[in-house]
Amino acid sequence: MKRLLYFLLFGLLIASCGSDDDELSSADRNVVSEEGFIPFEELLILVNIKTSASDYLVVKSIDSMSIYVNNSYWAKINSQTLDTSKVDKTLVGNKFQTDNKINYLVIASQDIEQPDYNTAGEFAQYLNEAYDLKPGEYACLIESFQVTFNDNSTKKYYPFEYKSFTVEQNSRSAFVGEIEINID
Amino acid sequence: MKTIKLIMIVGVLALMQSCYKSGDIQLKNNISQVKILDVKWGDTHIATELLPGETSGKWKIEHHDEKLPSSHKISFTMTANNKSVYLETEEEFLLDQDDDLLIVLTDTTKVKSPNE
Numbered sequence: 001m002k003r004l005l006y007f008l009l010f011g012l013l014i015a016s017c018g019s020d021d022d023e024l025s026s027a028d029r030n031v032v033s034e035e036g037f038i039p040f041e042e043l044l045i046l047v048n049i050k051t052s053a054s055d056y057l058v059v060k061s062i063d064s065m066s067i068y069v070n071n072s073y074w075a076k077i078n079s080q081t082l083d084t085s086k087v088d089k090t091l092v093g094n095k096f097q098t099d100n101k102i103n104y105l106v107i108a109s110q111d112i113e114q115p116d117y118n119t120a121g122e123f124a125q126y127l128n129e130a131y132d133l134k135p136g137e138y139a140c141l142i143e144s145f146q147v148t149f150n151d152n153s154t155k156k157y158y159p160f161e162y163k164s165f166t167v168e169q170n171s172r173s174a175f176v177g178e179i180e181i182n183i184d
Numbered sequence: 185m186k187t188i189k190l191i192m193i194v195g196v197l198a199l200m201q202s203c204y205k206s207g208d209i210q211l212k213n214n215i216s217q218v219k220i221l222d223v224k225w226g227d228t229h230i231a232t233e234l235l236p237g238e239t240s241g242k243w244k245i246e247h248h249d250e251k252l253p254s255s256h257k258i259s260f261t262m263t264a265n266n267k268s269v270y271l272e273t274e275e276e277f278l279l280d281q282d283d284d285l286l287i288v289l290t291d292t293t294k295v296k297s298p299n300e
Contacts, residue, residue, distance in 0.1 A: 029297070029299070030269050030270065030297040030299065031267050031268065031269045032267065032268055032269070033266055033267050033268075034266045034267070034268070037266045039266070039267075118294055118295075118296075119291060119292050119293060119294055119295060120215045120218075120262070120271070120289055120290065120291055120292075120293045120295045121215065121216060121290070121291025121292060121293075123218075123262055123269055123271060123295065124215050124216055124217055124218040124262065124264065124291065125216075127218060127262065127263070127264040127265050127267050127268075127269065128217050128218070128264050128265055132265060132266070
């Protein structure tokens with residue numbers, strides 16, 4: 001019995017080591033940045049959704065948010081999930097809402113197409129596509145997003161909200177700030 | 185008599201020398217938008233840095249460097265946008281005696297990272 005337990009533990013250890021490695025593409029595993037160079041990685045955005053002048057939408061997450069930087073596609077991503085059971089909310093139609101502002105955190109890393117990495121051109125494309133934001137001012141656009149309501153119905157919105165943000169020298173992320181979106 | 189022996193030895197040596205001919209190798213970087221650094225054919229260094237479209241000088245492979253014919257992969261470091269990756273071609277390139285080999289690396293050249 002003890003021996004079986006050891007085998008199981010050993011098997012789990014091997015399986016966990018393997019799966020971590022498999023998640024990385026060939027380029028992610030083998031590409032290095034120059035010493036002292038801090039690659040820009042992500043945008044941090046706080047989004048709140050107003051359903052009326054004083055009410056905010058309560059959902060687990062904002063899904064499939066399409067983000068553009070200076071009109072270049074950046075990412076399509078879900079916000080971090082919230083435990084809405086702890087939010088003081090009321091049901092209006094098929095929506096939960098609250099009069100306390102709720103911000104949804106969006107951590108947006110750039111989507112880079114991951115080819116098979118079999119040719120020199122594919123590696124070259126990967127190295128060049130990594131969109132390094134140099135220090136300066138940029139415009140972030142929330143083009144669209146989707147929410148799932150209390151009755152499991154979903155709706156896609158196109159707010160086309162812009163917000164400017166600043167990228168500092170040698171920073172790995174930039175805080176875009178709070179974006180208020182009206183869906184009323 | 186001694187002179188004839190000496191001439192014969194020198195002749196044999198010259199003949200042996202002429203049996204081993206060198207080969208020339210050069211490489212062109214036709215990969216889009218990247219520099220390639222530290223280019224090697226096997227263990228033989230053939231270029232330090234090549235910009236897109238640039239061709240290296242001819243590198244003479246002498247018999248004491250490598251016994252020809254010989255076939256090796258090209259290895260190099262590809263760099264762009266402050267990022268680098270070490271790659272080698274899947275194909276081996278054959279250099280024979282008296283050859284003047286021009287290797288052209290393009291976007292479609294099959295490569296892999298040696299730790300794959």
